[in-house]
Amino acid sequence: MSRRLWAAAAVIAAVVALSASAASAAETVGSCILDEIAAAKFEGIEGEGFTAAKNLKTLAAAGDEHAEELKVALGDDLEGCFDAPNPIIPEIKEIVWGGLAFVVLLALMYWKLFPVVRNLMEQRTQRIQDAIDDADRQRSEAAEVKANYEAELADAKAEAARIVDEAREQAGAVRADLQARAEADIAEMRERAAADVEASKRQAIADLQSEVSDIALGAAEAVLGRSLEDPEMQRQLVDDYIASVGAGQD
Amino acid sequence: MTDRSVSYADAVAAVARAEGNLDAVSDELFRVARALEGSDELRMTLSDRQVPAARRQQIVEDLLGGQALETTTAVVSMIVAAGRSSDLIGIAREAVEINARDRGRSVAEVRSAVALTGDQAERLSAALSAATGHQVDVKVVVDPSIMGGVVATIGDEVIDGSVRHRLSQLRDTF
Numbered sequence: 129m130s131r132r133l134w135a136a137a138a139v140i141a142a143v144v145a146l147s148a149s150a151a152s153a154a155e156t157v158g159s160c161i162l163d164e165i166a167a168a169k170f171e172g173i174e175g176e177g178f179t180a181a182k183n184l185k186t187l188a189a190a191g192d193e194h195a196e197e198l199k200v201a202l203g204d205d206l207e208g209c210f211d212a213p214n215p216i217i218p219e220i221k222e223i224v225w226g227g228l229a230f231v232v233l234l235a236l237m238y239w240k241l242f243p244v245v246r247n248l249m250e251q252r253t254q255r256i257q258d259a260i261d262d263a264d265r266q267r268s269e270a271a272e273v274k275a276n277y278e279a280e281l282a283d284a285k286a287e288a289a290r291i292v293d294e295a296r297e298q299a300g301a302v303r304a305d306l307q308a309r310a311e312a313d314i315a316e317m318r319e320r321a322a323a324d325v326e327a328s329k330r331q332a333i334a335d336l337q338s339e340v341s342d343i344a345l346g347a348a349e350a351v352l353g354r355s356l357e358d359p360e361m362q363r364q365l366v367d368d369y370i371a372s373v374g375a376g377q378d
Numbered sequence: 379m380t381d382r383s384v385s386y387a388d389a390v391a392a393v394a395r396a397e398g399n400l401d402a403v404s405d406e407l408f409r410v411a412r413a414l415e416g417s418d419e420l421r422m423t424l425s426d427r428q429v430p431a432a433r434r435q436q437i438v439e440d441l442l443g444g445q446a447l448e449t450t451t452a453v454v455s456m457i458v459a460a461g462r463s464s465d466l467i468g469i470a471r472e473a474v475e476i477n478a479r480d481r482g483r484s485v486a487e488v489r490s491a492v493a494l495t496g497d498q499a500e501r502l503s504a505a506l507s508a509a510t511g512h513q514v515d516v517k518v519v520v521d522p523s524i525m526g527g528v529v530a531t532i533g534d535e536v537i538d539g540s541v542r543h544r545l546s547q548l549r550d551t552f
Contacts, residue, residue, distance in 0.1 A: 341552030345545060352541065356526045362492045369528040369539035370498065374505035 383465045387472030390453045391480075394473075397449045404470075404477035406450040408517050410442070411470035424463035431459045474517065483513040489521040489529040489540075506530060509537075 218226070355361050394403035414421045420441075424434050435455045442451040457466055478485045486506050488494070494502065499516050506514040510532055521529075526541035 337552060341549060345549055345552070348548075349545065352525070352545075356491070356541065359492065362526055363495075363498075365527045365539075365541065366490060366492075366494060366498050366502075370502045370505050372539060373502070373509050373530070373537060 380465070380468070382462075383468040384472055386457060386462060386465065386469045387476060390457075390469060390473050391476040393453055394449055394477075395480075397447075399447055399449060400477050400480065402447055403450050403453070404474045405517075406442075406446045407454070407470035407473050410446075410450070410454060411467040412519050413441075414467055421463070424458050424466070427461060431461070434458045434463070474515075478515050481513075481515075483515050484510065484532055486514045486516050487519060487531045488516050489519045489524055489531075491520070491522050491524050491526045491541075493520050494518050502528070502530070506532065506537075510535075 356365075390403070390407070391400060394400035397403070414424075420437075423429060423437065426434075435458055438455045438458050439451065442454060454466070457463065457469060462469070474485050486503070488502060494516075499518060503514055503516045506516070514532060516530075524540035524542045525545070527539045527544075529540050529543070530537045
């Protein structure tokens with residue numbers, strides 16, 4: 129910071145010094161012209177003297193009719209005043225004056241301007257630093273928010289994946305359970321149907337046997353009933369019973 | 379068989395012994411019991427407590443009077459008057475048992491579709507005595523429901539030779 133300030137001050141002082149050198153150069157051309165006018169001898173022109181001021185007054189009073197004489201009188205002297213100085217190396221006095229101006233200006237700047245500029249620069253630096261810090265803080269906060277968001281997003285994705293997996297597992301379990309139940313129901317229905325068929329078959333056979341036996345027994349009873357109406361048959365039955373009891377048979 | 383029926387039977391047997399006709403009384407009681415078994419109306423009438431005891435006794439007198447011993451009529455009338463008509467069958471059976479025991483014999487209740495001749499009854503008694511090992515008195519009950527043959531019951535033992543039983547066995551075989 130300080131080096132920058134010093135560099136800026138040096139640049140400003142150099143510009144001012146160069147301006148002073150230019151001004152000093154311009155003053156040298158003017159002085160040369162006045163000197164040549166003062167040294168000129170105007171022939172045929174009446175005047176009070178031959179100082180520069182007198183000559184200028186004389187020339188003003190002579191009017192345009194003496195312009196040609198004036199041009200002759202000055203001749204090529206004035207042309208010499210317009211010869212360009214050395215563009216690289218100024219004259220000594222210009223360097224001295226320029227250096228003095230530089231030093232004075234530098235002192236003034238060091239005394240008055242530098243603290244103000246330094247304060248302004250420090251305030252601006254502080255503001256920039258604060259802005260940078262604030263930006264860093266906001267960036268950190270943003271990064272933290274982003275990290276939280278990403279973490280939450282990852283958690284949400286993981287939760288969603290878990291829910292989907294769980295739902296898929298439950299669906300699989302339900303499907304398997306339903307399938308098992310359906311298979312069990314089908315097997316039970318088949319067994320029940322087979323049992324019903326078997327029971328129906330047995331019942332039909334039993335009914336048929338009962339029917340046949342009823343018919344046969346009915347026929348036998350009818351025949352037997354007619355036979356039992358015979359007293360001799362009854363007597364024979366009693367005698368057979370007595371004989372079987374006597375023989376030890378029931 | 380309840381203790382009360384046995385007590386009544388003992389009392390009846392004691393009266394009959396006193397009168398000297400236990401054998402005949404027990405036989406007539408057996409017949410009365412068979413009559414009660416064969417007539418629901420008579421059994422219900424004699425057991426109906428709504429009917430006055432005198433009326434029930436009069437019914438007994440009307441049924442047995444002149445056809446049975448006075449002792450038999452008296453003991454039956456006494457049992458009916460005491461309101462034990464429902465026990466009359468058991469009392470009669472026990473009285474027959476007592477009479478048989480007095481003579482060292484057992485009683486066989488024999489059911490037949492037709493009445494047995496005297497010869498058949500004697501041969502059956504002899505056959506049952508041989509089968510059981512002791513003397514048996516045969517009490518015949520005509521029961522057409524057995525269709526034919528004989529069913530003999532001696533105590534808890536039943537010897538069933540009826541046609542009905544044979545048909546039932548045949549039906550079970552089918």
